[in-house]
Amino acid sequence: xxxxxxxxxxxxxxxxxxxxxxxxxxxxxVELSAFGGAVVFANMLSEASxxxxxxxxxxxxxxxxxxxxxxVGYHFNQNxxxxxxxxxxxxxxxxxxxxxxxxxTSPWLGSRSSQNADLLxxxxxxxxxxxxxRSRFIPYVLVGxxxxxxxxxxxxxxxxxxxxxxxxxxxxxxxxxxxxLQLSNYFxxxxxxxxxxxxxxxxxxxxxxxxxxxxxxxATRFQRDGALQIGISIFP
Numbered sequence: 001x002x003x004x005x006x007x008x009x010x011x012x013x014x015x016x017x018x019x020x021x022x023x024x025x026x027x028x029x030v031e032l033s034a035f036g037g038a039v040v041f042a043n044m045l046s047e048a049s050x051x052x053x054x055x056x057x058x059x060x061x062x063x064x065x066x067x068x069x070x071x072v073g074y075h076f077n078q079n080x081x082x083x084x085x086x087x088x089x090x091x092x093x094x095x096x097x098x099x100x101x102x103x104x105t106s107p108w109l110g111s112r113s114s115q116n117a118d119l120l121x122x123x124x125x126x127x128x129x130x131x132x133x134r135s136r137f138i139p140y141v142l143v144g145x146x147x148x149x150x151x152x153x154x155x156x157x158x159x160x161x162x163x164x165x166x167x168x169x170x171x172x173x174x175x176x177x178x179x180x181l182q183l184s185n186y187f188x189x190x191x192x193x194x195x196x197x198x199x200x201x202x203x204x205x206x207x208x209x210x211x212x213x214x215x216x217x218x219a220t221r222f223q224r225d226g227a228l229q230i231g232i233s234i235f236p
Contacts, residue, residue, distance in 0.1 A: 026075040026129065026138075026235075031083075033071040033180060035231025039089050040064045042224040057098050062117065065091040067227055069121070079129050081140075087121035087227075093152055120149040121186075123164055138170040148188050160223075163187040170233070178233045186225040 041062040066089070073083030093115045125144025132138070144164040151157045168182035 025078055026081075026131075027077045029075045029235045031071075031073040031075065031081070031233050031235055033073070033231045033233040035067075035069055035071070035180065035182070035229045037067045037182075037227055037229030037231075038064065039067045039091075040226045042226065057100060059096040059098075061094045061096060062119070063092040063094050065089055067229055069229075071231075073127065075129075078131055081127040081129060083125050083127055083142075083144075085121070085123040085125065085144075085146075087119075087123070089119040089121070091117050091119060093117045116153040118151040120151065121162065122146045122148075123162065125164060127168075129170075136172040138172070140168050140170065142166045142168070142184075148186070160188045176235045178235075180229075180231045180233050182227075182229050182231070184227045184229070186223075186227065188223045188225070 041064060067087055068089075069085060069087035071083050071085040073081045075081045095115075123144045123146035125142045127140050127142040129138055129140045142164070144166075146162050146164070147159050148162040149157055149159045164184055164186055166182055166184035168180060171179040171181070173179060
């Protein structure tokens with residue numbers, strides 16, 4: 001939640017900075033962007049059982065965290081832009097546990113341990129600008145697709161297909177510079193989790209390393225993530 005609050009504060013500052021500018025035509029212009037923000041992961045990545053501790057179920061979830069990235073786009077005309085985006089989320093894979101007693105299960109009891117993870121996002125999108133006359137405020141909607149690579153410490157990297165729907169607002173500060181606010185919904189299908197048992201190496205404390213294998217019972221076939229970002233664009 002604190003990541004979202006900080007992002008919203010930055011959004012307010014950006015809007016305040018621009019109070020007297022007019023939009024220029026975007027047609028046939030390159031746009032270079034850098035951005036930061038926050039990502040919220042809406043559901044668990046997988047649920048698993050352990051042959052070593054059959055009285056427990058385990059689950060994996062990705063911790064909400066910051067998002068950083070860059071994009072390059074080209075405006076074919078005032079209304080249509082093609083854009084390529086790279087994003088990086090430094091986060092943690094959280095392990096949860098719950099107790100099974102006489103066929104009943106307890107609520108998830110909290111974090112068992114965590115593991116460093118990096119999520120790498122590669123996207124291509126079509127952005128549809130909705131200019132309001134010559135106003136400095138240019139809303140847009142977008143649709144895109146690409147891939148997300150899951151890089152878990154101590155485990156092999158895996159890649160899943162990724163879809164994107166979103167909306168944003170471009171605020172022109174000058175002819176060659178703008179602030180961008182964007183809200184995106186990501187859809188991915190990390191089906192690689194169903195293919196084989198997953199082996200994790202986790203360091204709980206300095207000098208204490210645990211290696212364990214979990215057999216996947218049920219993996220999220222449709223991962224939903226939300227991202228709020230603020231960035232700055234230049235039009236060279």
